[in-house]
Amino acid sequence: MAEDTKIRSSEITDEATYLNRRSFIKAGALAGSAVATGALYRYLNPPPPREVSTAKIGDFSEAESPLSDELTSLQDITNYNNFYEFSTDKRGVAPLVDDFEVRPWTIAVDGLVEQPTLFGIEDLLKIDQEERIYRFRCVEGWSMVIPWVGFPLSKLIEKAKPLSKARYVAFQTYYGGANPSGAQLPPGPNGMGNIFAGIPFPYVEGLRMDEAMHPLTLLATGLYGRLMPAQNGAPIRLVVPWKYGFKSIKSVVRISFTDEEPPTTWSKQAPNEYGFYSNVNPDVPHPRWSQATERRIGEYGRRETLPFNGYGEEVAGLYKGMDLKRYY
Amino acid sequence: MTGAGDIRFVKVLIAVNGIVPLAMLGWDWNQGNLGANPIEFILSTTGYLTLIFLLLSLAVTPLRKMTGRNELIRFRRLVGLLAFFYGCVHLITYSIFDKSLDLSAIVSDVWERPFIALGMSALGIMLPLAITSTNGWIKRLGGKRWQKLHRLVYLAGIFAVLHFWLIQKSDFSWPIVGVLVLAALLIYRVWAKFAPKAGASAKA
The missing domain is CATH 1.20.5 (Single alpha-helices involved in coiled-coils or other helix-helix interfaces)
Structure with missing residues (x-):
């Protein structure tokens, strides 16, 4: 052309x-x-997580017999959290916790006790702190290996002096406002108050007294030798390694002793999906997840899930004679 | 924008934009930026993308009728194929990366968990629709029969949204959005089927 x-x-x-x-x-x-x-x-x-760094815990005894399993990275532990008060997106919790102040902090201990007592976090941090490396198995079919720092719950229970008719221990998560006893707590952070969570708050959990007294049951104040990151349940949380993760209630503000099985958030929400006991059990499938296997965070394949999350030797005795398919 | 060249350009535009999320997913994976549980993330992201394109493909006809822009129909096949494509990536992620091709685990999953059976059914319905989406197949089947077959996409949409609903633990905000969008698109069709007839008989 x-x-x-x-x-x-x-x-x-x-x-x-x-x-x-x-x-x-x-x-x-x-x-x-x-x-x-x-x-x-x-x-x-949004792009990947930021680093968290809380203050180092000055004095704690390191774990005596670490598992052969590799530890999950701090990065993964602090950026993959089920903390519905902030968000139902596990990746979405860490970016929301910046203004979660955890001082002053007290745990109200009440119910069937000689004398209701307030325990300040500073006093709880004075109890001998020890490192415990535990497997952590979520009901959603993933797991981590976490080096917690804390002390056995039994030590607090001994100080609280429950009455002999106390058979259960109930726990409650912080949800803004004041401690149930009226003690001062930090105001709720802006991010807290997720109206889409679909579960009622405050979050509540419970254990049978013998489970609560078991030496494996921990009140954790930190991980990786540092104070507990907010997204993992600062400043103090429960860790029950042979049960699904939702039993290990975060940011505890109240511990009550009762003579009846206390309500627990998820078993009230969906009784056919979550029971009071919620021991890790590969033989009892959940409607949405097979519990036979799990993905260890950081790995691609799946591992076989162990009964009681591998702590059967220590805890199976607690459930002697119980039908664990019925009491799931 | 009715020229053949323009239609082709818009198709390229849709295809490129449709692939952008996959490219970014791949990039993030390569960079180790998918977070603590990359497989779960790929699974949920490809699931969202499947549903988004499936609903977009169902939105073409209502949009065409409401705007009077008939050329929109020429992009529907591409949008539907994008939905099928992401559905396949979703299934591959589930069966290979999540279940390591453990057939017995997959079969028991389908058997025991309705949401997995629903997801599989939705993709199973989309397969013949994707195959018969070519001009050749439209001719071979004849317009009427082809259209009848492709009405199955409504069922695929319903199954896909149910699948999405059933996987939630307690936060149903996104599934509710999915249900509302799907309901609007289906109700529009029921309405469109009866409303114009009433208008026509009034005129007659």
Whole structure:
């Protein structure tokens, strides 16, 4: 066409400019829309986690017999959390906890005790702290290995002096406002108060007295030798390694002794899915997840899930004669 | 924008934008940026993308009728195929990466967990629709029969949204959005089927 002498050169230029402009606009629209789609994707799936670093715990005895399992990284432990008061998205909790103040903090101990007592977090941190490396198995079919720091719950129970008719221990998670005893607690952080959680707050859990007194049952004040990160249940949480993770209630503000089995959040929410005991049991499937296997965070394949999360030797005796398929 | 070149350009635009999320997912995976549980993340993201494109494909006809832009119909196949594509990536993630191709675990999953059976059924329905989406198949089946077959997409949509609903533990906010969008798209069709007839008979 360019060699066709019958067409004036000015016309040729116009045509070319026209086509150039068309393809320029198209290329621009293509690139622009792809960038916009990418930006939307990035907004919905924000870039990876930030580092947390809480203060070091000054004095604790290191774990005596660590498991052969590799520890889960601090990064993963602090960026994959079920803490529904903030968010139901496990990746979404860490970015919301910045203004979660955990001082002053007290645990109210009441119910069937000689004398209801308030325990300040500073006093609880004075109890001999020890490191415990435990497997942590979530009911959703994933697991971690976490180096907790804390002390056996039994030590607090001994100080609290429950009455002999106390058969259960009930726990409650902080949910803004004051401690149930009226003691001062930090105001609720902005992020707390997730109205989409679909479960009632405050979150409550419970143990039978012998489970609570078991030497494996821990009140944890930290992990990896540092004070508990907010997203993991600062400043103090329960850790019951042979039960599904939701039993290990976070950010505890109240411990009550009762003579009746206390209500627990998830078993009230869906009694056919979650029981009071919720011991890790590969033979009792959950409606949505087979419990036969689990994915260890940091690994790609699946591992066989162990009865009582591998702590059967220590705890199976607590359930002698019980039908664990019925009392799941 | 009715020229053949423009239609082709918009198709390229849709295809490129449709693949952007997969490219970013792959990039993040390569960079180790998918978080603590990459497989769970890929599984949920590809699930969301399947549902989004499935609902978008169901939105084409209502949009076309409401705006009067008939050329929109020419992009429907591509949007539907994107839904099928992400559904396949979702299934591959589940069966290979999550279940390590352990057939007995997969079979018992389908058998014991209704949400998995529903998800599999939804994708199973989409398979013949994807295969018969070509011009050749439309001719071979004849327009009427092809259309009848492709109405199965409504069932796939219902199964997919149910699948999404049943996997939630307690937070149903996104599944509710899915149900509302699907309901609006289906109700529109029921309404469109009866409303114009009433108008026509009034005129006659």
